[in-house]
Amino acid sequence: MPQLNGGGGDDLGANDEMISFKDEGEQEEKISENVSAERDLDDVKSSLVNESENNSSSSDSEQTERRPQTRPDSESYEKTRDYFSEALRRQQDGGFFKSPHYPGYPFLMIPDLTNPYLSNGSLSPSARTYLQMKWPLLDVPGSAGLKDSRSPTPGHLSNKVPVVQHAHHVHPLTPLITYSNEHFSPGTPPSHLSPEILDPKTGIPRTPHPSELSPYYPLSPGAVGSIAHPLSWLMPQQGQHMYSIPPGGFRHPYPALAMNASMSSLVSSRFSPHMVTPPPHSLHQTGIPHPAIVSPAIKQEPSSDNISPSMHAKSPVPPKKEEDKKPHIKKPLNAFMLYMKEMRAKVVAECTLKESAAINQILGRRWHSLSREEQAKYYELARKERQLHSQLYPGWSARDNYGKRKKRKRENKPDSKPEDFSIRTKKQCVQYLPSEKMCDSPASSHGSMLDSPATPSAALASPAAPAATHSEQAQPLSLTTKPEGRMHHHFSLPGKASGSTSSSSSSSSSSSSSQPSISIPIGTSGSQSNTPILTRPIPFTSLHPSMLSPPSPFHQAALHSHHALFQSQPLSLVTKPTE
DNA sequence: TTTCCTTTGAAGTAA
DNA sequence: TTACTTCAAAGGAAA
Numbered sequence: 368m369p370q371l372n373g374g375g376g377d378d379l380g381a382n383d384e385m386i387s388f389k390d391e392g393e394q395e396e397k398i399s400e401n402v403s404a405e406r407d408l409d410d411v412k413s414s415l416v417n418e419s420e421n422n423s424s425s426s427d428s429e430q431t432e433r434r435p436q437t438r439p440d441s442e443s444y445e446k447t448r449d450y451f452s453e454a455l456r457r458q459q460d461g462g463f464f465k466s467p468h469y470p471g472y473p474f475l476m477i478p479d480l481t482n483p484y485l486s487n488g489s490l491s492p493s494a495r496t497y498l499q500m501k502w503p504l505l506d507v508p509g510s511a512g513l514k515d516s517r518s519p520t521p522g523h524l525s526n527k528v529p530v531v532q533h534a535h536h537v538h539p540l541t542p543l544i545t546y547s548n549e550h551f552s553p554g555t556p557p558s559h560l561s562p563e564i565l566d567p568k569t570g571i572p573r574t575p576h577p578s579e580l581s582p583y584y585p586l587s588p589g590a591v592g593s594i595a596h597p598l599s600w601l602m603p604q605q606g607q608h609m610y611s612i613p614p615g616g617f618r619h620p621y622p623a624l625a626m627n628a629s630m631s632s633l634v635s636s637r638f639s640p641h642m643v644t645p646p647p648h649s650l651h652q653t654g655i656p657h658p659a660i661v662s663p664a665i666k667q668e669p670s671s672d673n674i675s676p677s678m679h680a681k682s683p684v685p686p687k688k689e690e691d692k693k694p695h696i697k698k699p700l701n702a703f704m705l706y707m708k709e710m711r712a713k714v715v716a717e718c719t720l721k722e723s724a725a726i727n728q729i730l731g732r733r734w735h736s737l738s739r740e741e742q743a744k745y746y747e748l749a750r751k752e753r754q755l756h757s758q759l760y761p762g763w764s765a766r767d768n769y770g771k772r773k774k775r776k777r778e779n780k781p782d783s784k785p786e787d788f789s790i791r792t793k794k795q796c797v798q799y800l801p802s803e804k805m806c807d808s809p810a811s812s813h814g815s816m817l818d819s820p821a822t823p824s825a826a827l828a829s830p831a832a833p834a835a836t837h838s839e840q841a842q843p844l845s846l847t848t849k850p851e852g853r854m855h856h857h858f859s860l861p862g863k864a865s866g867s868t869s870s871s872s873s874s875s876s877s878s879s880s881s882q883p884s885i886s887i888p889i890g891t892s893g894s895q896s897n898t899p900i901l902t903r904p905i906p907f908t909s910l911h912p913s914m915l916s917p918p919s920p921f922h923q924a925a926l927h928s929h930h931a932l933f934q935s936q937p938l939s940l941v942t943k944p945t946e
Numbered sequence: 947t948t949t950c951c952t953t954t955g956a957a958g959t960a961a
Numbered sequence: 962t963t964a965c966t967t968c969a970a971a972g973g974a975a976a
Contacts, residue, residue, distance in 0.1 A: 697968085697969060697970095698956075698957080698967095698968055698969045699956085699969080700955090700969060700970075701954065701955040701956055701969070702954075702955065702956095703953070703954035703955055703969095704953090704954075704955075704969055704970055705970095706954090707953075707954085707970060707971075708970065708971085711970080711971065711972095715971095721972070721973060722951080722952090722971095722972070722973050722974075723951075723952070723953090723970080723971040723972045723973070724950085724951040724952040724953080724971090724972090724973080724974090725951090725952080725973095726952085726953090726971075726972085727951085727952040727953040727954090727970085727971075728952060728953065729953090730952090730953065730954090731952075731953040731954065732953090734953080734954070735954095746955090749955075749956085753956075764957080764958080765956070765957045765958055765967080765968070765969090766957080766958055766959085766967090768967080768968060768969085769958075769959090769966090769967060769968080770967085771967095771968085
């Protein structure tokens with residue numbers, strides 16, 4: 368098991384985030400991955416060709432058209448974020464991470480800047496990218512960056528899937544750039560790096576109008592004039608603050624001073640000037656969003672009672688008004704979210720599915736099918752994101768976002784029996800994954816959490832709950848059926864159960880079981896419960912046959928086909944009486 | 947137009 | 962410490 372950095376206190380997600388599982392299908396998966404990698408490599412190549420073609424032509428008019436001048440901030444940076452995610456994916460698929468140099472760090476997170484050169488003496492692409500991110504004005508050999516003055520912007524991205532890839536420009540930490548990729552995007556250099564843009568019609572370089580900065584600096588309509596200088600981020604003494612500081616958010620008077628060296632190096636390229644001198648108030652002066660910031664205008668999440676007391680206390684402006692201006696700082700993405708962002712497009716392309724719920728189910732299974740190394744890189748990314756986020760918003764707390772989203776109607780109705788899952792599940796189990804579209808994840812065939820009885824609990828182990836308790840591991844695989852109508856086939860596995868799953872379970876449990884559904888035990892947080900009582904109903908048809916429980920002939924057939932898997936695991940069939 | 951769905955993980959709260 | 966809740970992304974579906 369790869370050890371991540373010895374696991375210090377701040378090393379969230381390192382050792383304990385490893386999900387250890389393996390099954391007999393892993394080899395096969397690897398093979399297919401290699402094939403896929405080759406294919407993706409070809410994609411990268413072709414995309415690069417397309418990119419140059421697009422660059423040389425003014426054919427991005429379509430993209431330009433779909434790029435509103437006053438694009439919502441969030442959209443812009445989300446696109447950019449996607450862009451990076453996609454780029455990251457391609458870079459990975461391109462084999463960049465196929466052979467991690469550091470077993471303990473299977474995911475090469477940060478190039479060794481002290482030696483950002485490849486063995487042959489050339490500057491590694493990632494290092495180049497990083498250098499450019501770190502020192503945007505640094506003229507890095509290799510043309511990786513500055514040539515991008517004309518490179519496509521996030522606006523070139525399609526709505527769903529980034530079209531243009533800059534795989535060779537993108538740093539593996541691209542998800543981290545989400546907090547500032549508008550400004551430091553390697554593939555989309557900020558305007559201060561390329562003060563000239565090409566007139567799409569004439570091709571003549573010209574100074575962009577502020578409104579044209581939106582792809583890079585998605586400005587809120589009223590904030591355009593706030594930009595003092597394109598290089599203001601490098602000139603804090605006269606520039607504006609690029610990143611919004613949550614009202615009352617900074618409890619640390621000098622957030623930048625709280626940075627550790629590594630983080631400051633990581634962050635400095637993007638944030639330091641602004642971190643050093645927090646703005647006098649919460650307003651995002653430039654309107655330049657941080658990816659983690661959602662303008663209230665975009666995401667209406669009102670009610671003054673949502674504002675943290677500290678915000679009330681520290682802000683002279685009335686809560687109502689402040690609320691309007693207060694940016695919504697989003698939570699940093701966790702590992703799975705990063706993975707989702709990266710893989711969603713792929714899954715969508717493969718499966719022709721569009722419903723995110725279904726996609727997410729697949730992604731969830733794929734997530735479990737990932738090797739430890741693959742997961743590790745996402746955990747590491749997530750860790751970096753959290754670090755970066757915490758450095759960016761030292762005073763921010765996840766609690767700040769509590770109540771900003773409409774509470775889901777879920778959970779046990781007060782008048783319903785808490786243990787009655789079948790009654791509790793009001794909503795229909797959507798047939799997310801039609802059988803003919805069982806574009807399944809490797810998980811189902813290569814050892815998803817369900818298919819890996821060998822080490823199921825390990826596969827389900829949460830980073831937060833690194834090692835499933837012994838009791839969990841020892842728990843027999845139980846199949847629980849519920850008779851009739853609201854029958855649930857509880858395919859109970861010993862498992863992880865992230866604490867969050869309780870919420871998921873709650874929401875899921877609101878699913879009606881008019882269709883047979885399979886319930887994956889969620890328990891609670893890995894070490895929290897030894898008894899997987901709670902189950903998460905999964906749409907019956909959304910599951911791979913291997914995930915089906917035996918009661919029905921179909922289930923049995925499926926089970927039979929996977930008997931080998933189950934043979935290795937204690938199996939108990941439990942019929943739950945109707946309650 | 948808003949919320950739900952669905953996933954996992956992180957972080958928060960309550961007991 | 963444990964158990965539970967909320968939110969992060971995504972976008973079609975449903976209300």
